[in-house]
Amino acid sequence: MEVGMTESPRFVLEPERQVPIFGDYEVVVLGGGPAGIAAAAAAAMHGRKTLLLERYGFLGGMGTAAGVTNFYGLYANVRGEIRRVVHGITADLLARIDRLGGLNAPHMVRGRTMAQAYDTAAYKCAADDLLLENGVDILFHALAVGVTMGPNRTIDALLIETKSGRRAVLGRVFVDCSGDADLAAWAGAPFETGVGETLCPTMMFRVNGVDPAAAGDAWRTIGRRMAEAKSRGTPMPGTHAIVRPQRNPIEWRVCVTRVQNQDGRAADGTNAIEFSAGEIEGRKQARAFFEFLRRDVPGFSHSYIVDLPPQLGIRETRRIVGEYRLSEDDVITCASFDDTVGAGALPLDNPIAGETRWNWPDIASSRGFYHLPYRMLLPQGVRNLLVAGRCASLTHEGQVAARASGSCFVMGQAAGSAAHLALKDGKDPRDVAPELLQAVLEADGAYLGRGQDAEAGRGQSEKPERDATLEVSTLGVLD
Numbered sequence: 001m002e003v004g005m006t007e008s009p010r011f012v013l014e015p016e017r018q019v020p021i022f023g024d025y026e027v028v029v030l031g032g033g034p035a036g037i038a039a040a041a042a043a044a045m046h047g048r049k050t051l052l053l054e055r056y057g058f059l060g061g062m063g064t065a066a067g068v069t070n071f072y073g074l075y076a077n078v079r080g081e082i083r084r085v086v087h088g089i090t091a092d093l094l095a096r097i098d099r100l101g102g103l104n105a106p107h108m109v110r111g112r113t114m115a116q117a118y119d120t121a122a123y124k125c126a127a128d129d130l131l132l133e134n135g136v137d138i139l140f141h142a143l144a145v146g147v148t149m150g151p152n153r154t155i156d157a158l159l160i161e162t163k164s165g166r167r168a169v170l171g172r173v174f175v176d177c178s179g180d181a182d183l184a185a186w187a188g189a190p191f192e193t194g195v196g197e198t199l200c201p202t203m204m205f206r207v208n209g210v211d212p213a214a215a216g217d218a219w220r221t222i223g224r225r226m227a228e229a230k231s232r233g234t235p236m237p238g239t240h241a242i243v244r245p246q247r248n249p250i251e252w253r254v255c256v257t258r259v260q261n262q263d264g265r266a267a268d269g270t271n272a273i274e275f276s277a278g279e280i281e282g283r284k285q286a287r288a289f290f291e292f293l294r295r296d297v298p299g300f301s302h303s304y305i306v307d308l309p310p311q312l313g314i315r316e317t318r319r320i321v322g323e324y325r326l327s328e329d330d331v332i333t334c335a336s337f338d339d340t341v342g343a344g345a346l347p348l349d350n351p352i353a354g355e356t357r358w359n360w361p362d363i364a365s366s367r368g369f370y371h372l373p374y375r376m377l378l379p380q381g382v383r384n385l386l387v388a389g390r391c392a393s394l395t396h397e398g399q400v401a402a403r404a405s406g407s408c409f410v411m412g413q414a415a416g417s418a419a420h421l422a423l424k425d426g427k428d429p430r431d432v433a434p435e436l437l438q439a440v441l442e443a444d445g446a447y448l449g450r451g452q453d454a455e456a457g458r459g460q461s462e463k464p465e466r467d468a469t470l471e472v473s474t475l476g477v478l479d
């Protein structure tokens with residue numbers, strides 16, 4: 001991707017001004033993706049005065065704004081048996097999407113686990129209902145732009161830009177679910193970017209008017225057809241694609257584009273110029289791939305692009321360096337933690353050099369999920385902040401796995417519940433006793449991956465030798 005513009009190194013001085021206070025909240029959640037939805041619902045469910053701020057006019061995060069339309073990380077392969085391991089608030093949300101007619105039956109992925117597709121309209125509406133019924137205040141079209149700090153490394157207010165002008169939101173506990181750790185970064189919490197191979201952004205798209213009978217199981221044959229087209233001279237963004245039906249079988253989602261800079265680096269979702277240029281490049285690649293679909297893939301000849309989503313899909317930007325960083329080893333060894341807040345179920349699916357390298361725990365002998373520890377949500381250096389979702393404390397490889405929507409929901413519910421407990425006992429989130437948090441989560445229907453299943457889990461201090469199955473797939477990222 002060619003990036004035409006460069007940023008000017010000059011400055012203007014912005015005059016000091018008084019910023020009106022929008023409101024005074026116990027819990028302020030930034031971002032309405034899976035983590036933010038669950039965090040806000042959890043805090044409000046326990047009676048906390050909660051505000052969720054979102055830059056778009058709808059909830060769902062990458063799941064709707066970037067057209068992902070598929071939940072991963074809800075199911076684990078527990079010694080050969082596929083089980084739902086994410087419950088609690090997520091179960092409520094899924095049931096609401098289902099009642100609106102927008103949830104697919106789970107589908108198998110690589111014969112080893114399951115994912116579940118959904119329609120974005122149903123997800124948006126179900127998430128609205130879930131939050132409103134739990135008493136969350138939602139402010140859409142509110143772009144957070146900075147913080148004001150009080151004494152003792154405490155955030156006083158989050159600054160937002162709205163159509164009514166700039167506003168300040170006062171809060172006692174803040175939960176950063178922005179995906180990019182915007183709030184944590186402004187507050188001075190340490191974070192990391194670009195260590196390892198940063199995951200590439202993708203412009204998802206959906207096509208309508210597919211003939212499902214003629215298309216058959218095109219998701220199995222698409223790699224071969226792409227290779228054939230490439231050998232005939234059609235450029236391809238990679239060697240694989242996710243091409244899968246949605247709830248209505250005439251509508252299919254396509255995940256194939258890879259947005260990189262000219263030097264091969266993934267376009268950076270926190271760099272204004274690269275993010276903007278990436279939108280154009282993503283649409284360009286989507287159009288080119290669609291032409292191939294229509295021309296060369298049975299069932300697609302009368303189809304059309306029904307949706308190019310509001311934004312380029314960003315997989316990875318900032319990850320905070322918190323009290324514990326979930327790592328590749330934790331994923332592959334199905335690690336157990338005393339402060340578990342739930343189960344992470346996606347293995348590693350690392351897109352490397354145009355392929356996707358899946359790295360699974362040994363299915364026959366492992367329980368197929370790892371614990372997500374509470375310490376992942378605790379940033380260093382800021383007292384009244386929790387961070388949940390894809391920007392929590394993860395190594396690059398840990399993020400490859402735990403960025404799945406299922407894990408983000410788990411982290412969100414834990415963060416919102418921890419915010420409630422911190423306020424209840426007048427403590428900082430880091431001083432909330434994990435046992436108390438776990439009791440609240442279990443009472444609210446969450447599954448922490450303990451009990452019978454935990455027997456097969458491997459303790460943090462006694463990790464076995466790595467026993468992973470490495471597999472190079474012809475299928476795509478997260479599918």
Ligand SMILES: Cc1cc2nc3c(=O)[nH]c(=O)nc-3n(C[C@H](O)[C@H](O)[C@H](O)COP(=O)(O)OP(=O)(O)OC[C@H]3O[C@@H](n4cnc5c(N)ncnc54)[C@H](O)[C@@H]3O)c2cc1C
Nearest residue numbers: 031033034035055061062072144179313314389390403405
């Ligand atoms: C192309 C692609 C394919 C994927 N495929 C799958 C898949 O098949 N299955 C799966 O489970 N996962 C998939 N993922 C991963 C998954 O969608 C994300 O990791 C997950 O949505 C992260 O959730 P989150 O809540 O942490 O953050 P996000 O979903 O990124 O949500 C963050 C929210 O915060 C808002 N926000 C950010 N900054 C600000 C700000 N400054 N002010 C106001 N609002 C702000 C954003 O608008 C957004 O709504 C995919 C991701 C991509 C990009």
